[in-house]
Structures are given as C-alpha cells and as structure tokens.
Amino acid sequence: MLIVLLTKLIATAVVVIGVSLAVGRLGPRLGGIIAGTPIILGPGYFFMLQEHPPAFIQTAALSTLHALVATLLFSISFVVTAGRLSALRSLGIATLCWVPAALLFSRVPGGVGVAVLMYLAMLLVAEGVRRVLRLRQPVIVARSGWFDLVLRGLLAGVLVSVATTLAVKSGPLLSGMLVGFPVGLFTIGWTLHERYGPDVARATVSMAQKGMLSLVAFGAATATLVGHLPPMAVFLLSLLASMSVSATLFMISQRRFRRAYASRYGVVDR
Template sequence: METVFLDVVWSALAVRMAATALVVVLVSWSVGAFGPLIGGALAGLPMVLGPGFYFLSQQFPADYVQQAATYAVYSLSATQLFLLLIILCAPNLSPWRTLLCAVAGWAVAALLLSFMPVQPVLGLALFIAVTAFSLRASRRLAGMKGTSKAKAGWGLLIFRGALAGLLVAIVTTSSSLLGPSLSGLIMAFPIGYTVVAVTIHQTLGAASLVATLRSALWGTGSLAGFCSTLALVFTYMHWLPALLLAAAVSIAITLLLVFRPWARRG
C-alpha cells in the first residue's frame, strides 16, 4: 500500500510540474508571438486542474471530487480578484510588490469563500458576478500604452516554468490531505498566473501585463467551465467521461474567446 501511495505521489508531482511549466512557457511565448488576447485565453486551459482532478478521482470517491470541484469554482472567483489586483497595481509597483498584494487578496477571498455551501450553481453565479466586476473595474487601463522590454530567453522561461511546476505539485499533492473544500480551493490557486505575471511584468512591461491579464479575466472562464461541469456531473457519470466532458467544455470556451470579437473589447 505504501509503495502504491508513493507511486501515485511521484506521478502526480511529475505530471503537475510538467503541466504548470507548459502553461507558463506557452503563455509567455504566445504573448510575444500572437499578442495578449491569445496569451490570456490560453492561460485558461485546464492544463493544471485537469491532471489535478484526475489524480483526485483515482484516490477519492465521487462525492469528494464533486465537492472539491465546487470549491475550485469558488476559488476561481478569488483568482479573478487576484488578476484584478495585479492589473491595478502593476503600473505603479514592482513585479514582486504587485504579486504580494495580489496573493494577499487571493488568500483573504479564499478564506471567506471556504465557508460557502457546496452549491456549484451558486459558485458559477458568483464567478460570473466577480468577473463582470473585475472587467469593469479594470476598464480604464484597457488602452494602457507602454514600451515593451526585451523578451525572456527560452532558458529563463523553462526555468521559471519548472519552478512553478514544483510549487503547484507540492501544493496540490498536499491539499488532498486537507479535505474536499481546502483541496478544491488550493487546487485552483493561480500558481500559473503567478509566474506568468511576474515573467511578463519583468520582460515585457506593465502595459503588456495589463493587456494579457484583462484577457485572462475572460480566459479564466474556461477553468470555471471545467470545474463547474465536473461539479455538476461527476456524481452521475464515470470519472473518465466526466473529465473528458469538462475538458471539452473548457476548450470550447477558450476557442469562443479567441475567435469572438466581444472578448477583445472587455
């Protein structure tokens, strides 16, 4: 039993490290190659939450996973506030001070949301409301102009991606011991956005960061679609079709955001 547990832990660490590193590298590269709209939308793909919930589904009963997915939706509301704080602080603060303010805001919001009932529809409604508020509150910075700095090299992007992967692997693996509510809240901690934000802020400047994260406010809707779908269907379906359905919903939302012009207007 102990050997099986260790195998699961190490495989979870490896997959989550790789997924998070891929998100960071992909988003950072796509911002420079295709612009902030595409980069922000791609940041919403469940490349971290997908593997995380796969491992939860292998270790825990359906009710546990359903509750964790519900609290992940709540956590994504805190993520929207996290992104909003970065957008508002980035023009005036250093990358690390900006990040500190955002993480503190996320922690306070997540603590309050941990007392919410296990209601996926309520979580989704709250997410939509917080997203609308965040888009409106950040609208004055939508046309922010600035001079981009030199782009980071691939070596630096991969190093930062690997570091983010290590952090998320440790957090999400440990969170499975904390119960479904804390597991879901911590699973959806925006570690990918954290490293992406610092990387873009340092290498491309505050203007590119603001544009990217305003797009990411829309892009997080893909994660909300993934978690909401899981929360609604997981106790009624086998784990594999449930995960595939949630992933399909998330990808459909991402494609819609990339190709629909209203997402550009924010």
C-alpha cells in the first residue's frame, strides 16, 4: 500500500512540475494552451481508469464536476476576502466554503448536463463579482519559483495518491471530490498574495475561472465516454477535449487582446 501511494505521489508531482515548467518555456501561445490541461485531474483519472470499473469512474467524474462548481465558489470567496485578510486566512475561508458546497452540489439530482449547467451559472456569478470589484489583468508577470512548483507538485501528488488509493474505500463520490480540490488555485493564491500582494493574487485567481472550463470538459468527457470505450481511449479523448477547450479560450483571449490593442493605438487588426 505504501509503495503504491509513493508511486502515485511521485508520478503526479513529476507531471505537475514538468507541465508547469513547460508552460514558462514554450512561449505564450503553446504555454497558454498547456496551462489549461488537467494536470491534477489527468493523473488522478489515469490511475482510476486502470483500477476501477466504469460505474465507479462515472460516479467519480460526476462528483468531480460538482467539486469544480464548488471550486468557483472557492475562487469567489478568495477574491472577495483577500483584499482585507491575509493569504492563509482568505484561503482558509475559501476552503471552508468549498467543502460543504462540494458535498451539497453532489446531492443535486441530474447527470453531466445538469452539472455543466450548474458550473456555467456559477461562472456567471463569478464574472459578476469580478466586474463589481473591478478586477483587471495584473501588470506584473508573475513567474513560479522552485518553491511554488515543488509545493504544488507535492500537494497534488498527496491529493491524487490519497484520492485514488485510500479514499476509494469510501466510494467514488469521495475520490472524485478529492481530485477536484483546487490545489492549483490554493498554491497560486498563497504564493502570489505573499510575493506580489492581494491585487495580483485576486486578479490572477479571477482570471483562472474561465480557464477551468477545460477541466469541466475533461470531467464531462470522462463521465460520458467511460464504459463505451477502452480506458486509455477514454483518457486520451478526455484530454483532447480539455486541450481543445483550452486552445479555444486562449485564441479568443488573444483575439480580444489584439482588438483592444488595435483600438487603443489605431492599428489595423487582421
């Protein structure tokens, strides 16, 4: 059991750190697309797809989708409180919001379609909060240091190894919920708040809300395809769906940026 836990922990940590390094080295276009990949959900479901039957995976994936809705509530809580409280206090409150919300949303009847609609509705709320607070894209380009990368990798590794080994004894609901915990937002909010101040941390976390649609695509594809295709095919197609959504969001963002730049400086946008 211990060897299995350590293997999953190390494998997940390597994936998370490797992808994080690649994002900074491959340039803004390709790096932006890779940044939206499910670097925690991916390893988690890779292991679960190899070890559990389709019914377990389907329930777990639906639970993950509900957890992602709760993650939006986590981000909203952090964005609202981080301007007045310390990083750890804001993250503590956000986590206290996430836990009961994930449990509550998991009891909402309906399948994948209902879960996706719940996410979109919460995303509209998050966008409204961002506009009310007038959060803007931070001017500072915040790069992850080795401490950030190692911390994120270790936390992700612990979460995935526990969710796919120990938590499975409690059923797929808990496993799916745990892999949906916002490790990335937690570490990003903490390190940016301490290093660059609350404004940069709040704006960055707020910007990540739309990007999480790629994770929703991964979870929805997994829940829909499992049982109809071989496990590895399910994993690869879910990963492709996630990357497609991430690429689309990135291209839309780049298009809007070029239009805004052209409008401001009188440049013809082609």
